[in-house]
Amino acid sequence: MMEFLNFYLFPGILLGCIYALGAIGISLTFGILRFSNFAHGDTMVLGVYITLSFVWLTDLHPLVVMPLAMALTAFAMLGMDRAFFKPFRKSPPIMSVIASFGLMLMIRSAVQFFWGTQIQAMVKGIQPPLQWLQPLMLREKQLYILGGTVILMVAMHLLLTRTKIGKAMRAVSDNPDLAALTGINTERVVQATWILGASLAVAAGVFLALDTQVETNMGFKMLLPMFAAAILGGIGKPYGAVLGGMVIGIVEEVSAYPWIGTTPLLNPGYKAGVAFAIMVLMLIWRPQGLLRGRQF
């Protein structure tokens, strides 16, 4: 039982938190800008490397400098939106999708050019599990990830339900034509979407880097589970993305548990395939997602 909790369920929940934070941006971008942003994973990578640089410069804990990296990445995202997405606001969405492919290549190769491709550690040294939680095996950094995710989710919820811009974001996502007729400044809503999506992506990336390591292709690896989470939850639904992320994270980890016999149910080499399988099943069974998102 403890083994199941410590080596399968908890890692799954942690991964789920990371996927959830990442998937929110994909879901929001789809809901408000109406296109699938394939550069989202690499926006995350950019934020992770900015965080890493701050850590090198200041020797502070990554979570301390993370807000600054979130702000910088969000700012960079606004610039990239202006340069690469804004020209296509009134074009068919597929133009933006292709542009996001190009942007994905550009961000990643820029990161690889400036930071190199060696695998890095966000925090040096190995952390032992916390003593006071025995026999549960959780490390301090993992508690930070859980706590950080909860804080960010609550912040997002308050933003979307209590602030004018948050309500306007939901309104544009709900009915963009009416939003324009109502006088909602769509451009500002778009900017808010990029800021929120990019910030949460950076948090997801830093959490992932804390839990594992920093590498330049972590964004592309995350892309599939994040999209699967967004689709599973119902695309355009931030809360659905959270739900979808948790489900996919947990299923990915728990699928390697020896449910039958003594060997892992699923060869861990195929873990990354779980997200895809869930996504395909969802497309067949319920394309609108668990929370009735927009159907393609």
Added chain:
Amino acid sequence: MDLGLIIYLMSLLTMGGIYAVLALGLNVQWGFTGLFNAGIAGFLAVGAYTQAILTTPIDRDHLGAYDWPIPLAMVVAMVFSAIVAFAIAKICIRLRSDYLAIATIGIAEILRLVFKNELWATNGPRGVSQIPKAFEGVRFADIDWLTGDLSGWAALRYEAVSRGWMDVPLPTPEERFLTAGLFLGMVVAIVLVLYIALEAARKSPWGRTMSAIRDNETAASAAGKDIEAFRLESFVLGAAMMGLGGAILAQYLKQIDPQVADPLTATFLVWVMLIAGGSANNKGAILGAVLMYAVWSGTEILSQKLLTFLSSDTVGLLTLAEAGEWSIRFAYLRVFLIGLILQFILQRRPQGLLPEKRPKPRPKPSPRSAPEAEKTGSTQA
């Protein structure tokens, strides 16, 4: 002309030609039918591995030793790619294009995992080597230059080498040159055949229906076309061509590993090629492939030359180790350049170098549906 340069140009054209096969395949899917395939790498890899496993003469820790003739393996490679495409299209083809994009990225990643994890079949990350290549071991002297045939003895020897009955003698430079030339000829011939066939298809009723579906799904549907079936056909056809590209690539490289499904070189480069050359224009697809591959490969050589110069004894700006590090980083700069070219084309010349040429309109063109003046659907007054 310098022989080295000629050999380089030949390799450039061969790779450009292989990419042209891929770009033509993508053109069938995207250019003519509007299907967003972001998993070209997956279909390419299926073709490449099929070719590799079916034709390798000896099995070294992987499935193989089937020793099939090269052309037959190429056909089967196409069929396997088509089957994978059929399965994925059956699920996703009716959904909005973004879904197809993410699903195809997914299938490509899964296939890469399979090639990496199923050691018994694919030898895992170490890959499959000694893949027979068409026209290997052919010698100038062996060819009857009057008829173009291999002389009897030479053909036998060629057969023996390709089947592994005879040790492969180290080819002389002359032989390598001949093989490369004949292989290039084969690639060019395949591209030409595909081009002619696709041009015919484009002008046929089938092709016209495709572009009608792409441009106005509702109208085409109203005209009684089974849209899903048409899109499925187009997707499968394009994927088969990608499988063919993979089968040729496997021969050309002589060895493959799961990196053959690298999304960067296998998927995105092909996209940039098609968009640069001109979507929905077959000439554009070929032109884009050759041109962008030249940029891709040319910038590599330029950066190498630059680094060699900078680290040379006379200049001495970089140590050899630094030059090595920078040569890796320059590779990323080239990727950045590819991304930038894509953005530039999208914004400045979205139709590509060679824009789409519409086939002559049908005898009786269907009227363009004008925007609704008043809302419809409520009762008339």
Added chain:
Amino acid sequence: MSAPVLELDGLYAGYGETEILHDIHLRVDEGEIVVIVGPNGAGKSTAMKAVFGLLNITRGAVRLAGTEITGTPPEKVVGKGVAYVPQTANIFATLSVEENLEMGAYVSSENPAPRIEEIYQLFPPLREKRRQPAGSLSGGQRQMVAMGKALMLHPKILLLDEPTAGLSPKYRGEIFHIVRDINAAGSTILMVEQNAKQALGIAHRGYVLVDGQNRHEGTGQGLIADEEVARMFLGAGGHG
């Protein structure tokens, strides 16, 4: 005489290349309910969209209280005091009733709460449902949300595009009542309606558009009494 609240002066407009309105003249004075009626495809809704900057105006002018607003984009028109309630999809279905009303005041930086209170007094059923998603309300109540949202900023003129389309006769009567109440509370209204007879019944004045051109104009009662108008479509005026 002061300038009319809204004036369409010789308007030619359409979608892209297709011209739908040819030389439309129309005037709405302060405190009036003006109704546009006409057969399907006559350009009724199009005329309204032209006011709101939603389509190409090739010739002519739209004036709001004497100031030309021809071709002003919709988000700016809202700020100038025009509110538009489209025929369909006129609420944010996933937002609560109250959030819908708040969105109606998006362009203003003032606290919307007092005005929301006034809207609840105008439409009492909305108060008890204010936390519910607007999409879960009945058809009539959705129209209340849509109109309430449009009234949030005390618009100079309210444009209603077929507010009763798709509603049952019971709700239809209710909506016409609401329109009259809103007007009585001081709002000027321009309304497009299929249910010509009922709409003209509450209108001060009306216009009949046919094929994108003015055909008749007059007082509401006058148009109902007009034989040609009656022959054209008032006979079928009770349909849904």
